[in-house]
Amino acid sequence: MTRRVRQKGSQSNEKSKDIIESNSEISARxxxxxxSNCNVDWTTLPDDTMIQLFSSLNYRDRASLSSTCQTYxxxxxxxxxxxxxxxxxxxxxxxxxxxxxxxCKNLQKLRFRGxxxxxxxxxxxxxGLRGISGDFCQDMSDATLSMLAARHDLxxxxxxxxxxxxxxxxDAIEAIAFCCKKLQRLQLSGVxxxxxxxxxxxxxxxxxxxxxxxxxxxxxxxxxxxxxSSVRYLSVAGARNLKWDSASQVWSKLPNLLGLDxxxxxxxxxxxxxxxxxxxNLKVMLALNCPIFEAEVSNISAYNRKxxxxxxxFNDIIEGxxxxxxxxxxxxxxxxxxWGKLKNKDKRLRxxxxxxxxxxxxxxxxxxxxSPRTFDxxxxxxxxxxxxxxxxxxxxxxxxxxxxxxxxxxVDDDEIATVNCGRAEAVLQDGGIxxxxxxxxxxxxxxxxxxxxxIANLSMDPRVAKAVAENGGINVxxxxxxxxxxxxxxEAAGGLWNLSVGEEHKSTITEAxxxxxxxxxxxxxxxxxxxxxxxxxxxxxxxNLSGNYKCSLAVAEAGGVHALLMLAHxxxxxxxxxxxxxxxxxxxxxxxxxxxxSSSVGQDAGALVALVQLTSSQHEVVRQxxxxxxxNLSFDEKNREAIAxxxxxxxxxxxxxxxxxxxxxLQERxxxxxxxxxxSEANSIAIGQEGGIxxxxxxxxxxxxxxxxxxxxxxxNLSFxxxxxxRIVEDxxxxxxxxxxxxxxxxxxxxxxxxxxxxVFDGRMDEIVLVGSSSERNSxxxxxxxxxxxxxxxxxxxxxxxxxxQTFSTxxxxxxxxxxxxxxxxxxxxxxxxxxxxxxxIGRYITMLRNSYSILKxxxxxxxxxxxxxxxxxxxxxxxxxxxxxxxxxxxVTAAAANSTLETKVYAKLVLRNxxxxxxDASISSI
Numbered sequence: 001m002t003r004r005v006r007q008k009g010s011q012s013n014e015k016s017k018d019i020i021e022s023n024s025e026i027s028a029r030x031x032x033x034x035x036s037n038c039n040v041d042w043t044t045l046p047d048d049t050m051i052q053l054f055s056s057l058n059y060r061d062r063a064s065l066s067s068t069c070q071t072y073x074x075x076x077x078x079x080x081x082x083x084x085x086x087x088x089x090x091x092x093x094x095x096x097x098x099x100x101x102x103x104c105k106n107l108q109k110l111r112f113r114g115x116x117x118x119x120x121x122x123x124x125x126x127x128g129l130r131g132i133s134g135d136f137c138q139d140m141s142d143a144t145l146s147m148l149a150a151r152h153d154l155x156x157x158x159x160x161x162x163x164x165x166x167x168x169x170x171d172a173i174e175a176i177a178f179c180c181k182k183l184q185r186l187q188l189s190g191v192x193x194x195x196x197x198x199x200x201x202x203x204x205x206x207x208x209x210x211x212x213x214x215x216x217x218x219x220x221x222x223x224x225x226x227x228x229s230s231v232r233y234l235s236v237a238g239a240r241n242l243k244w245d246s247a248s249q250v251w252s253k254l255p256n257l258l259g260l261d262x263x264x265x266x267x268x269x270x271x272x273x274x275x276x277x278x279x280x281n282l283k284v285m286l287a288l289n290c291p292i293f294e295a296e297v298s299n300i301s302a303y304n305r306k307x308x309x310x311x312x313x314f315n316d317i318i319e320g321x322x323x324x325x326x327x328x329x330x331x332x333x334x335x336x337x338x339w340g341k342l343k344n345k346d347k348r349l350r351x352x353x354x355x356x357x358x359x360x361x362x363x364x365x366x367x368x369x370x371s372p373r374t375f376d377x378x379x380x381x382x383x384x385x386x387x388x389x390x391x392x393x394x395x396x397x398x399x400x401x402x403x404x405x406x407x408x409x410x411v412d413d414d415e416i417a418t419v420n421c422g423r424a425e426a427v428l429q430d431g432g433i434x435x436x437x438x439x440x441x442x443x444x445x446x447x448x449x450x451x452x453x454x455i456a457n458l459s460m461d462p463r464v465a466k467a468v469a470e471n472g473g474i475n476v477x478x479x480x481x482x483x484x485x486x487x488x489x490x491e492a493a494g495g496l497w498n499l500s501v502g503e504e505h506k507s508t509i510t511e512a513x514x515x516x517x518x519x520x521x522x523x524x525x526x527x528x529x530x531x532x533x534x535x536x537x538x539x540x541x542x543x544n545l546s547g548n549y550k551c552s553l554a555v556a557e558a559g560g561v562h563a564l565l566m567l568a569h570x571x572x573x574x575x576x577x578x579x580x581x582x583x584x585x586x587x588x589x590x591x592x593x594x595x596x597x598s599s600s601v602g603q604d605a606g607a608l609v610a611l612v613q614l615t616s617s618q619h620e621v622v623r624q625x626x627x628x629x630x631x632n633l634s635f636d637e638k639n640r641e642a643i644a645x646x647x648x649x650x651x652x653x654x655x656x657x658x659x660x661x662x663x664x665x666l667q668e669r670x671x672x673x674x675x676x677x678x679x680s681e682a683n684s685i686a687i688g689q690e691g692g693i694x695x696x697x698x699x700x701x702x703x704x705x706x707x708x709x710x711x712x713x714x715x716x717n718l719s720f721x722x723x724x725x726x727r728i729v730e731d732x733x734x735x736x737x738x739x740x741x742x743x744x745x746x747x748x749x750x751x752x753x754x755x756x757x758x759x760v761f762d763g764r765m766d767e768i769v770l771v772g773s774s775s776e777r778n779s780x781x782x783x784x785x786x787x788x789x790x791x792x793x794x795x796x797x798x799x800x801x802x803x804x805x806q807t808f809s810t811x812x813x814x815x816x817x818x819x820x821x822x823x824x825x826x827x828x829x830x831x832x833x834x835x836x837x838x839x840x841x842i843g844r845y846i847t848m849l850r851n852s853y854s855i856l857k858x859x860x861x862x863x864x865x866x867x868x869x870x871x872x873x874x875x876x877x878x879x880x881x882x883x884x885x886x887x888x889x890x891x892x893v894t895a896a897a898a899n900s901t902l903e904t905k906v907y908a909k910l911v912l913r914n915x916x917x918x919x920x921d922a923s924i925s926s927i
Contacts, residue, residue: 050075056443059090060484077103084109086446087117088135089487097123109157115139122151131157133397138190141167146175155180156208161215162362164190170198177201187213196224203227210256211355214239215362226250233355235261237286237363244271252278258352261359263288264366269296276308284324284352285310288363289375311360313378317386321356324349336393357393360386361401368409376422379409384426391435396444403439403450406432410457417460424461433458433467440476445485452480452491459498465505474499474508481517486534489521493537500544506551509541515554518542522563536575539567543583549590561587561601568610574619581614581625588632588639601629602639608646615651615670620662623655627669634676644683652677653692660698667707671699675714679838684717688724697733700740700753709749712740716752719759720841722768728760734787741794748831751866754798757791758859762848792855799858799903802827808906817913824869824910833872842867842881849894849908854901857894861907868914879918888912 054062054076066076082103088111090096097120107126111133112118118140121132129152134140137160145168149155158176160168168191176183177198183206188194194214199221202209209230214220216238223246225234231254236242248271251257257279262272263286272293276282287293287310294314309324311317336357364387367375375383390402406427412418427433436458440451455473459465468474477499480492496514499505509515518538525531542560545551555561560583567580588601601607611633614626630648633639643649656670674692677683687693696718699711715733718724728734737760740753766784804826810816811823837845848860867878882888894900895908 047075051078051080054078054081058445058485079106082107086111088113089445089449089485092117092120094120094123097121101125109133111135115141115144118144118148121148127152128154130154131159133157133159135161136163137161137168138163138166140165142169142172142175145172146179149176149179153179154182156182157185158183159185159187159213161187161189162365164216166190166192169193170195173198174201177205181205182208184208185211187211187215188217189213189215191217193217193219194221196221199224200227203229206230213237213261213359222247223250226253229255232256232351233259233261235359236265237261237263237359238366239265242266244268247271248274248278251275252282255280257282258348259284259286259355259359261286261363263290263359263363265290266292268292272297272310276310283308284356286356286359286363287312288360289313289367313375317360317382318389324352336389354395357390357395357398361390361393361398361405364390365401365405365408368405373412376420379423380426383409384423384430384432388427388430388432388435391432391439396447399439400446400450403436403447403454406436407450407454407457410454410460419457419460421461424458424464427458428461428464428467433464433471433473437468437471437473437476440473440480445483445488448480448483449485449487449491452477452488452495456491456495456498459495462502465499465502468499469502469505469508474505474514475512478509478512478514478517481514481521481538484524486525486531489524490534490537493518493521493534493541497537497541497544500541503548506545506548509545510551510554515542515545515551515560516558518545519555519558519560519563522567532571532573532576535567535571536573536579539564539576539579539583543579543586546583546586547589552587552590555583555587561604561607565601565604565607565610568614569606574617574622577614577617577619577622578625581611581622581629584611585625585629585632588629602633602636602642608633608639608642608648612643612646612648612651615655620666623659624663624666624669627652627655627666627673631669631672631676634673634679637680640677640680640683643677644680644686648673649677649683649686649692650690653687653690653695656692656695656699660695664704664707667699667702667704668710671696671707671710671714675710675717678714678717681721681840684721684724688718688721688727693718693724693727693733694731697728697731697736700733700736705744705746705749708740708744709746709752712737712744712749712752712756716756716759719756720844722764725760725765726768728756729765729784729787734760734791738790738794741798747829750798751829751832754795754859755863757795758848758856758863759844761788761791762844762851762853762856792853795859796855799855799862802862803903805902808902811906811909812902820909820913823906824865824913827865827910828869829866832866833869833875835867836874837867837878837881839881842878846882846887846890849890854899854904858901858904858907861891861894861904861911865907865910865914868911868918870914870917875914875918879915882911882915883919888915 050072054065057065062076062081066073083106085104085107092112093116101124104124104126105128107124107129109131110121110124110126110129112121113135115137118134118137132148132152132155140160145160149172158180165188168188170193173188173194174197176186178201186202186209191214194217203224207230209228211233212228212231213235215235217236217240219241220236220239222242225247228234234251234254234257242265244267251260252275258281260275260282267287267290272285272287275285290312294312297312298314309320311320336353364383387402387406390398393399393402410419410423412420436451436454439447440455442448442451455468455477459468474496477492477495480488481496483489483492496509496518500509518541521538522535525534542555542564546555546560564580564583567576568584571577571580584601584607611626611629615623615630617623617626630643630652634643652670652673656674659666659670674687674696678687693715696711696714700708700715702708702711715728715737719728728737734757737753737757740749741757742750744750744753807819807823810819842864845860845864848856851857851860864882868875868882891908891912895905895912900908
C-alpha cells in the first residue's frame with residue numbers, strides 16, 4: 001500500500017460558490033428537464049429567489065442554468081452576481097476575458113493566478129474594480145502592474161503574493177501611487193528594492209492608504225515609511241537589511257500607527273522597546289520568529305499591558321489576544337469567531353482583529369513552509385490552537401491560509417510521504433477534524449480544496465484516519481471527488497488514497513460510491529499535463545482498494561480495469577504509470593477467488609502489451625509495479641501465453657539482467673514474473689535461451705530473503721528442463737543453491753533449492769550431456785559427479801532438519817494415526833500450501849521414488865507430502881494427479897522397502913495418509 005502527502009505545489013483555488021451538499025453536481029438543465037418536474041414552470045419563481053439560487057452555484061452551473069431559457073439568461077447576467085470573480089483555478093486568458101467582459105461592468109473584486117491571467121485582466125473592461133488579489137506573480141513585470149493600475153484608478157485594495165514578485169521594482173509602485181489615489185491597502189511580496197522616492201509618492205498621492213505590507217523584501221527605505229502618515233497597519237515581515245535604530249525612531253512618530261508586524265526580521269529588544277515607548281497609538285506588535293529579539297528577551301510581560309500587546313513565539317498568543325477586548329471570553333479557541341459575530345462591536349477593535357488574523361496566518365504559514373521540521377514545541381504548545389482559531393475566522397483568505405498551514409506543517413518529508421504523527425494527533429485532540437470537515441462542506445471551492453488536502457495529510461495517521469471516517473469524512477471526500485473543480489477533486493482523491501490504506505476504511509469508501517467517483521475522475525481530464533495529478537491520486541486510491549477482494553469486484557464493475565489500462569497506455573507521467581500498474585497488479589492478485597478480475601485484465605487486447613512496455617520505463621518504480629502486475633497475471637495459464645506473445649519473456653529477462661543495482665522490490669517482482677512465466681515449458685525454455693538464468697542465480701545469491709526466495713522459485717521451475725539444468729550448472733548455480741539449501745533464513749527458499757538440486761541431478765541432464773556434441777554445445781568441462789555428491793549431501797542435511805529419529809521410528813513401526821498426524825504437522829512447511837505443480841512435475845517425483853539414489857527418493861517423498869497436505873490451496877489438484885497415476889502402490893512399496901531410508905518411509909506413509917484424507921474430504925463435498 002502506498003500513500004501520498006501534499007506539502008507544496010499548486011495551491012487550491014475558489015472559483016465561486018458551489019453547493020456541495022448534494023450528492024453530485026447536477027446541472028440546472030438536468031433539473032429543468034427531469035420527468036418529475038415536467039409540469040412545473042420554474043421560470044415563474046420570483047426573481048429574488050432565482051438570483052439567490054444563482055448566487056449559490058459555481059460559474060459552470062450558472063452558465064448551464066442561464067442557457068435553459070431567455071428568462072434565466074437575463075437573471076444570470078444580473079450585476080449582483082458579477083460583483084466578484086475568483087479565477088485562480090481557471091485558465092484565464094485574453095479570449096476568456098473578452099467573453100466575460102459584457103458581464104463585468106460592475107465587477108468590484110477579482111482574484112487571479114499567474115502572469116497570463118494578469119495580462120488578461122485589462123480585457124475584462126472592469127474599470128470599476130475596487131480590489132485585485134493575485135497569486136504566483138513572480139513573473140509579473142512592471143509594465144503589467146503599471147497597466148493594471150492605470151486602467152483601474154478606483155482600486156482600493158491591491159495584493160500580490162505571498163510568493164516573491166521578483167520582477168516588480170519601485171517604478172511600478174510609483175505608477176500605482178500616481179494612478180490609484182483611492183488606494184487603502186497595498187500588499188507586495190519579495191520586491192528586491194522599494195525606494196524612498198516610490199514610498200514618498202504613495203504618501204503624497206494616496207491619502208487614504210491605511211494598510212501597507214512589504215513582505216520578504218530585500219531593501220526598504222525605512223525613513224520614507226515614516227512619511228506614510230495615514231497608515232494604521234504596517235508589515236515588514238521577512239524584510240532584510242532594515243536599519244532598526246532609524247526605523248524605531250521614525251516609525252514611532254507615525255501618528256495613526258496601530259499595528260506593526262516585524263516577524264522574521266532582525267529586530268532587537270532595544271528597537272522594540274523604543275517603538276512601544278515612543279509611539280502614540282501603537283497597540284499591537286507581532287515579532288514572531290525573530291531570533292535576535294528572542295535571544296535578548298525571555299519574558300514578554302515587560303512589554304504587554306492592557307492597551308499595548310507584543311506577540312512572540314515564546315508567549316501565550318491566545319491569552320494575549322483576549323486582552324484586546326473587555327469581554328470575558330469563555331471559549332478562547334473560538335475568539336476570532338466570537339469577535340466576528342458580535343453585533344455591537346467596536347469598529348476599530350474589529351479592524352485591528354482582522355489585521356491580526358491576516359498577518360498572523362501569514363507568519364504561521366511561512367514558519368510551516370520554510371521550517372517544517374522545527375518549532376515542534378511551538379506547534380504543540382500553541383501553534384495548533386492558533387491555527388484552529390484562525391479556521392473559525394470570518395475572513396475566507398485567513399481560513400484558507402490556516403488550512404494550508406495545517407496541511408504543510410504536518411509533513412516531515414514530502415519525498416517519502418511521512419507526516420508528524422504527534423502534530424496530527426494534536427489536531428485531532430483539539431477538535432480540528434470537525435472544523436476541517438465543516439470547511440470541506442463549504443460551498444466555496446478554495447476552502448474545499450485546502451480542507452481536503454489537510455484531511456488527506458492528517459489521514460496518514462491511523463488514529464486520525466479513524467476519526468475522519470467516524471465523523472463522515474469519507475462521504476465528504478467522495479462528494480468532493482465528483483467536483484468539476486480540478487483542484488478540489490485532486491485533493492479529495494488524495495484523501496481517499498490515504499484513507500484507503502486502512503483495511504477498515506475500504507468497504508466504507510466503496511459503499512459511499514467512492515469507486516465509481518474515482519473511475520469517473522480518471523476520464524474527466526486529459527492523461528497528461530494538468531490532469532495528471534488527479535489521475536495519479538485516483539489510480540492510487542483504486543490500487544489500494546483493489547487489494548481487497550470485495551472492493552476489487554466493485555472496481556471491475558465500475559469500469560476500473562478499462563480506466564487503468566487507458567492510463568497505462570496513454571499517460572507519460574511517472575506517478576500515473578506507477579499507480580495504474582500497481583492497481584492492475586492488485587486486481588490480478590485475486591486470481592483464485594476473483595478470476596473475473598484477473599482475466600479481465602489479461603483479456604484486454606492491449607493490457608499485457610502496455611504492461612510489458614512499462615517494464616522498460618525510465619522510472620524504476622514504474623518498472624517495479626509493471627513487473628508486479630505481470631507476476632500476478634502469470635498465474636493464469638492463458639495470461640502466461642499472452643504475456644509471452646507480447647514479448648514479455650524478452651522484456652523481463654532484459655529487466656532482470658539490468659536490475660542488480662536496483663531496489664529490492666524491483667528485483668523480487670522481476671524474478672517473480674519470470675517464476676510465474678516459467679511454469680510453461682515453452683516459456684521456461686525461452687527464458688533459458690534469452691539468458692535469464694545467470695541473473696536469477698545472481699539474485700538467488702542476495703542476502704535479502706524475499707529476493708533470493710523468489711529467484712530460487714524461478715530456478716526451481718527452470719531446472720525442470722534439462723537444457724536449463726545444464727545452464728544452471730555451467731553458470732555456477734549449484735553452489736548458490738547448495739548455499740541456500742543449508743543457510744537461507746527462509747524455509748521455503750531451502751525447500752525449493754533442494755527441489756531444484758534434485759531436478760538437476762535426477763539423471764535427465766546426464767542424458768543430454770552424453771548425447772550432445774561439442775559442435776552443438778560449447779559446454780564447460782563439468783565435474784558432474786563432484787557437484788552431484790555436494791548437492792545430495794546438502795539435500796540430505798536439509799531433510800535431516802525435519803527428522804526426529806525417535807518419533808520417525810515410531811511412525812514406521814506403528815499404525816497410530818495420532819502419531820502420524822503429529823509428525824505431519826511438525827514437518828509441514830506452511831508456505832508450501834501455495835505451490836502448484838503440473839502433471840509432468842508430479843510424474844517426475846513419482847519417477848524419483850524409483851531412482852537408485854536414496855536421497856532422491858526421500859526428497860521426492862518429502863515434496864509429495866508437502867504438495868498433498870490437506871488444507872493446501874492446490875492439495876486436491878495434486879492428489880487427483882497422483883490417484884490418476886496409480887501412485888498408491890509405488891508409495892506402499894517405497895514405505896515397506898528395506899533399502900529405503902527412515903525419512904523416505906515416513907514421508908511415503910504421510911503421502912498415503914494425505915491421499916486418504918483428501919479422498920474423504922472430496923467424498924463429503926460431493927454429498
